[in-house]
Amino acid sequence: MAHPQYDDHPFAALVPCQQDSPGRVHGSRRSSPVARASRAAAGIMAIVAAAACTPTSSANNSPAGHIMVKAGEKTCEVSATALNSGRHTFTIENTADRVSEVYIYGAGDQVISEAENVKPAATRDLIVDLPAGKYQVACKPGMVGSGIRTALTVSGPSIAAGPADARLQASVASYRSYVETEAQALVDTTAAFTAAVRAGNIDQAKSLYPAARTHYERIEPIAEAFGDLDPLIDMRADDANATTPFVGFHKLEQDLWESKNISGSGPTADALDANVKKLQSQIPTLEITPITMGNGAKELLDEVAKSKVTGEEERYSHIDLVDFEANVDGSRAAYTSLRPVLAQRDPALVSTLDTRFDTLLGLLSTHFSHTGDAGDIPGSPFVSYTALNPAQIKALSDEVINISEPLGQISGELTAK
Amino acid sequence: MTSDTPIRTAPSPSGVDPAEAPPRLSRRSVVGLLGAGALAGAGITTAAVIAHDQSSPAADGVVPFHGTHQAGITTPVQDRLHFAAFDLSPGATRAELVSLLKAWTAAAVSLSQGTDVGPGGAVNGAAQKPPSDTGEAYGLSAARLTITVGFGTTLFQNAQGRDRFGLAASRPAQLADLPVFPGDALVPGRSGGDLCVQACSDDPQVAVHAVRNLARIARGTAVVRYSQLGFGRTSSTSTKQETARNLMGFKDGTSNIKAEDPAAVDRFVWVQPGDGPDWMTGGSYLVSRRIRMLIETWDSTPLAEQERVIGRAKGTGAPLGATTEFDPLALNLTDAAGAPLIDTDAHVRLAHSTSNNGAQILRRGYNFVDGTDSLGRLDAGLFFLAYQRDPRTQFVTINTRLAGKKNDALNEYIQHVGSGLFACPPGVRPGQYLGHTLLG
Numbered sequence A: 001m002a003h004p005q006y007d008d009h010p011f012a013a014l015v016p017c018q019q020d021s022p023g024r025v026h027g028s029r030r031s032s033p034v035a036r037a038s039r040a041a042a043g044i045m046a047i048v049a050a051a052a053c054t055p056t057s058s059a060n061n062s063p064a065g066h067i068m069v070k071a072g073e074k075t076c077e078v079s080a081t082a083l084n085s086g087r088h089t090f091t092i093e094n095t096a097d098r099v100s101e102v103y104i105y106g107a108g109d110q111v112i113s114e115a116e117n118v119k120p121a122a123t124r125d126l127i128v129d130l131p132a133g134k135y136q137v138a139c140k141p142g143m144v145g146s147g148i149r150t151a152l153t154v155s156g157p158s159i160a161a162g163p164a165d166a167r168l169q170a171s172v173a174s175y176r177s178y179v180e181t182e183a184q185a186l187v188d189t190t191a192a193f194t195a196a197v198r199a200g201n202i203d204q205a206k207s208l209y210p211a212a213r214t215h216y217e218r219i220e221p222i223a224e225a226f227g228d229l230d231p232l233i234d235m236r237a238d239d240a241n242a243t244t245p246f247v248g249f250h251k252l253e254q255d256l257w258e259s260k261n262i263s264g265s266g267p268t269a270d271a272l273d274a275n276v277k278k279l280q281s282q283i284p285t286l287e288i289t290p291i292t293m294g295n296g297a298k299e300l301l302d303e304v305a306k307s308k309v310t311g312e313e314e315r316y317s318h319i320d321l322v323d324f325e326a327n328v329d330g331s332r333a334a335y336t337s338l339r340p341v342l343a344q345r346d347p348a349l350v351s352t353l354d355t356r357f358d359t360l361l362g363l364l365s366t367h368f369s370h371t372g373d374a375g376d377i378p379g380s381p382f383v384s385y386t387a388l389n390p391a392q393i394k395a396l397s398d399e400v401i402n403i404s405e406p407l408g409q410i411s412g413e414l415t416a417k
Numbered sequence B: 001m002t003s004d005t006p007i008r009t010a011p012s013p014s015g016v017d018p019a020e021a022p023p024r025l026s027r028r029s030v031v032g033l034l035g036a037g038a039l040a041g042a043g044i045t046t047a048a049v050i051a052h053d054q055s056s057p058a059a060d061g062v063v064p065f066h067g068t069h070q071a072g073i074t075t076p077v078q079d080r081l082h083f084a085a086f087d088l089s090p091g092a093t094r095a096e097l098v099s100l101l102k103a104w105t106a107a108a109v110s111l112s113q114g115t116d117v118g119p120g121g122a123v124n125g126a127a128q129k130p131p132s133d134t135g136e137a138y139g140l141s142a143a144r145l146t147i148t149v150g151f152g153t154t155l156f157q158n159a160q161g162r163d164r165f166g167l168a169a170s171r172p173a174q175l176a177d178l179p180v181f182p183g184d185a186l187v188p189g190r191s192g193g194d195l196c197v198q199a200c201s202d203d204p205q206v207a208v209h210a211v212r213n214l215a216r217i218a219r220g221t222a223v224v225r226y227s228q229l230g231f232g233r234t235s236s237t238s239t240k241q242e243t244a245r246n247l248m249g250f251k252d253g254t255s256n257i258k259a260e261d262p263a264a265v266d267r268f269v270w271v272q273p274g275d276g277p278d279w280m281t282g283g284s285y286l287v288s289r290r291i292r293m294l295i296e297t298w299d300s301t302p303l304a305e306q307e308r309v310i311g312r313a314k315g316t317g318a319p320l321g322a323t324t325e326f327d328p329l330a331l332n333l334t335d336a337a338g339a340p341l342i343d344t345d346a347h348v349r350l351a352h353s354t355s356n357n358g359a360q361i362l363r364r365g366y367n368f369v370d371g372t373d374s375l376g377r378l379d380a381g382l383f384f385l386a387y388q389r390d391p392r393t394q395f396v397t398i399n400t401r402l403a404g405k406k407n408d409a410l411n412e413y414i415q416h417v418g419s420g421l422f423a424c425p426p427g428v429r430p431g432q433y434l435g436h437t438l439l440g
Helices: A033-041 A164-198 A202-218 A220-225 A229-234 A249-259 A266-285 A290-308 A320-345 A347-365 A390-408 A410-415 B027-036 B038-042 B046-052 B094-112 B204-218 B262-268 B295-299 B303-310 B347-351 B395-402
Strands: A067-071 A076-078 A082-084 A086-094 A100-105 A111-118 A123-130 A133-141 A148-155 B080-088 B146-152 B195-201 B222-233 B284-293 B366-372 B378-388 B414-424
Touching (some): A067 A133, A086 A100, A164 A249, A164 A290, A202 A220, A220 A229, A220 A266, A220 A290, A220 A320, A229 A266, A290 A320, A290 A390, A290 A410, A320 A347, A347 A390, A347 A410, A390 A410, A390 B222, B080 B204, B094 B146, B195 B414, B295 B378, B303 B347
Parallel strands (some): A082 A148
Antiparallel strands (some): A067 A076, A133 A148, B080 B195, B080 B222, B222 B366, B284 B378, B366 B378
């Protein structure tokens, strides 16, 4: 589950255009719990194919075969409402004056796919596999309410399920696309954060820190695959010694929140920029397999259990719940990519994971903060870890433990038989 | 003894009458045989052996799980305890509760026999899957492990008055919330619980393994609310057992109910037909109390004062004024000055059945030391466990007599910091699950 403050939906079939990715202006701070629940209940009919940036914001120049969606303040125009079953690309243009989002709903308002946080005048592509059936496109200016609905009818033969190998390849391709998107967002949001550090603007840097952390934490196991990079980006003060200086995100976090002095932070900021770019550049060389994805999904929750639910990781800023949600987002992205295969092999496991992800994310959403709340941290959608009471922390920990068992089963299911 | 007598042993997977089946292998003997290469020679796979492993009784200390009553109540007290209280997850349903109890029952059958939990056990599952058994008891015997399950008051009606599982109408009157006793300093996080599991074994690792695996099975349905390790049984439930000492250095549980006295067990421990709802017939009510001892204060108290407070000689355990441990309490004897030999506020006097309308309880508590507190004092005491037919007339009567500054002299040295009340349903036959009389 992405937070709209940062960007798109991380695990549906969505790859944002570059011009719409970094440092965007925020509209509503969050999607509604209802939207989260229904989104999470959706099946994984949407499969990411590829990223595509639409070259223009004008519907008249729509690429061939694309279905144009003009998401206005009071209208939701869809260029074609009778479609053949199969893969379709929806090009969404926000013609309203505020941030919008577009959902594709199936029967019973099952979320098939969605594009969140589309800025005014921006466009976004949504690639979706649609079996025959009745659907609705919903445009939600301001990202609130049930949206302005336009009906879609899809007809034709059912989409043939490919062989398992092909579906696993699609799973890997889908997750790789997610990783690449997050890596780009990491580079961009880190650049915005470090620019504020270099400019000596403490308040601005603090407010940009959570977004950059989010994109790192979503793909943390990927970074850890490059053994030398993870510590340079994400080490803690305790990891430093006489020969290994304290660098990376948490050094800047310490400078900002504890030392409150960033006059000497420039070199650390420069190095951080270089290291996240290096991480991005190495991702094409990384082998991603269904097993590494399954293990990664589990590792992300292990991270939560070890260093987020304990308040260890973000010890100066206390934005641990931001990292918490980002880890869960990343875990769910890997799981969701594998879900079509898992659903065939172990429907009960999929049902359990769907339910427990919903429960965990639903519980997290109860800790959203509003400006002026006790524990509100500018730039963070969540309250400070220090604002949680022990019972709230235990409840979060319980759900992390609950989901870890079924997550641990994924890799075994993928290798069975 | 009346409890723990197996109705019949579980049928072997092959359908062969267990009595005619070849001798079974415990975890320990499996490991031994594997080491000797005997299994390979016999052409039997390890997995097959483990699946069939139901262990021979006695030799490896197997206490039968199945029976009229749950094991772990009148079973001669084992040396070690791991007790855990669980809360059902916020969204848990009645069907999930039933599934959990079925899964726990199946696991408890395996654990009681000293075998691994789940199809692949600790080491014979798929390489890419987490093992179904956590493995720390691999190679250990059952060590007389018993697993006893109870239903807390909140299972029937939670703190908000909600009947989450449609059980409120089945709540026995005997399961009335305990009153607040004077001097109680109960910590919510160490009290209550929707479910409890008492795992007792002569091997601490076996007891811990049992709770750990049951907690793992519960994930998604129930979470651990608190758990307590105990050692050095503080009671005997059999005349064959020596009376052990608690951390105050005194023999504890001398006048406990013993399994060899079936009339007393039926009168004071097992719920009888007609006592209340039928589902509890053959069950028993468990009161748990985490009783912190103010160890440092006690240690600096003179021997005579310690003995006055307890009412027994520290060495022999004999009541003051008597000569041996099992002599009756000389409650009416006085010294030359006319003072009672057993003081009016001595613990044994106030706790004794003669002071409590004849009420007795079957005590099964353990010592605990959970390290030290923030002041460096031992966080130690007695994890009191008592089984009974009706807490209202047994534990509540006795503790009302004991609790408060004006009653038991011992209160100067102890504090009740945790409390639980659980209905432990009757035992089950093979194929049944714990709690089926309530939820079936």
